[in-house]
Amino acid sequence: MIRCQSQERPYRTIFTNGTFSGACDAPPDKGGEGDGFRPHELLEAALGSCLAMTLSMYARHHRLPLEEVTVSVTLERPEAGTSVFACDIRLTGDLSETARARLLRAARACPVRKTLAGQLVVVEKD
Template sequence: MVLAGLGACTTMTPRMYANHKGWPLSKVSVDLQHIAKGASDGKSDKFVRRITLAGELSDEQRERLLEIANKCPVHKALTGNLEIESELL
């Protein structure tokens, strides 16, 4: 479910930006992989995200869209200091 949220957010955020700028982005595809590491050895899990941008975009536009994808809210939450407080009612 976490990967689904990250994938959806990653496709929507650059699409909205490209639409706002009038850039010819025709399709965004995201392939995600979760690599689980051993918690006992202190290593973190890893997400691998491969983003495919379709359309006649310049190299500069493609780089900017990657920057924008990295600013999607789910990406920011996963890479920031995240604290979850749970309360049973």
């Protein structure tokens, strides 16, 4: 569970899982101070981090010589109701083309990717 709490400054919000904390804020052009991640950046980070972890786990399990994974994610919203996560995955290591293809196929098993690709329902609790 993540707990989010607004701060005295407009829009700044602290979030924590009880062990680690971070901050969100709106950019200055939206009335915030830009003192933290924007909420959509956290969605991008969740997907990119999960992709990197999934690929690292897959490579370790299959003993592939993957040295590093770098994932860049950009959330694009080309029209109302459509969200596109554009992911650029860079693999470093002495990998054959077959190993690279296996890794990129394994990226489809990323749990956050599966969550975002499914039907989403948001429920407010009292």
